Amino acid sequence: MIGKGLGLGQRAALREYILTLADDELVLGHRDSEWCAFAPLIEEDVAFASIAQDEMAHAALLYGLLEEDEAERDALAFGRDGRGMRSAVLLERPNGDWAYSLVRHHVYDIADDLRTGDLLESKEPLLRAAAERMRREERYHLAHGRSWLSVLAAGGACSRERLERAVDAVAADSYDLLRPLAWEGALVAAGALPRAPSRLWDRFVERVGAEVCAPLGLAFHPPTHAPRGREGEHSAAMDDLLRTMSEVYRSDPRAVW
């Protein structure tokens, strides 16, 4: 199991961190899956559904690091209410238009890329292996996001306007992704991470600026008063999302598949 040999406080911090990673992937994976049958092209329908499936698979892998038992793992994924979810509020927002969903996913992928890059230096072998495993698939997501952004940027005035709106909306929620949290220090002390996740913030802003905004002639100035999803403060959209996502699970939590 993960966190063997760590003290109680450090183990709790490690659990919190893995939950934030897993909840992010699960919630975004669910939102992305809502595009299935509605994406702008049939190929994109397949692509975005595959990406959604990847994110959900990553969530399952991460929950599996915390709970070996399948029923416990399901309870972790589908049995908590909004207060217990550690995901960033950005990821639970309703899909809006294609530009918003795409920009949100790509900006999240940049944060995730930085985060999992640090995990390659973790002293927790299973966490390191999980990061390596996920990064091999994320490479395709980053390429997908980049190619769509350039397509939308060349799409005329309407497309351009939607992109600008999307970048603004995503920027407003972004700080939640990498806000400093109380348990970060314990993770670094335990050797689970080379540095606190919030220390990636400047690099994140720089990368989103260069990779998403600069080609559009935009700037990325995310405010730091964004929501606090990591601390369980979610929007009403989260309740709707959880109700839909866990509907089958809640109908019979003991069911064997």
Add this chain to the structure above:
Amino acid sequence: MSLRGVGRLARYDDVMQALREVSDPEMPVVSIVDLGIVERVAIEDDRVVVDLLPTFTGCPAVGMMARAAEARIRALPWVREARAALRLEPVWSSERINERGRLALRSLGVAPPGPVAVCPYCGSRHTRVTAAFGPTRCRMACYCDECRNPFEQMKAV
């Protein structure tokens, strides 16, 4: 059946032969040995444990392959217990697919992973990826400009 007369090496060969008959349900001619999924075989008397490496995260075929491997090994006359354990380490990569696995993929019309998707039908390198996300999460959709056949390539991960 007793273990008498079944030597250590013979038992190892039996297990490997059994595993060669287990394949990915999506790609029936490619064995899990040739896909590089079998990481380790441990035999202690009549008990066998094989370590398998999941390929793509959350691949629905992995559990099926593990159960099929257990059933196939348990069917060996000298085996009393067989268990397939899924391990996260080392991390599986498409480079673990051996030459026989690559040939078998081609026979299914799937180009093996690599920088160029070589057409599995005519061998041409004049091909292109038409969609990076194909019919399953491990495959891309491609097109051959030489023989004009659509085909798939397994993703390099």
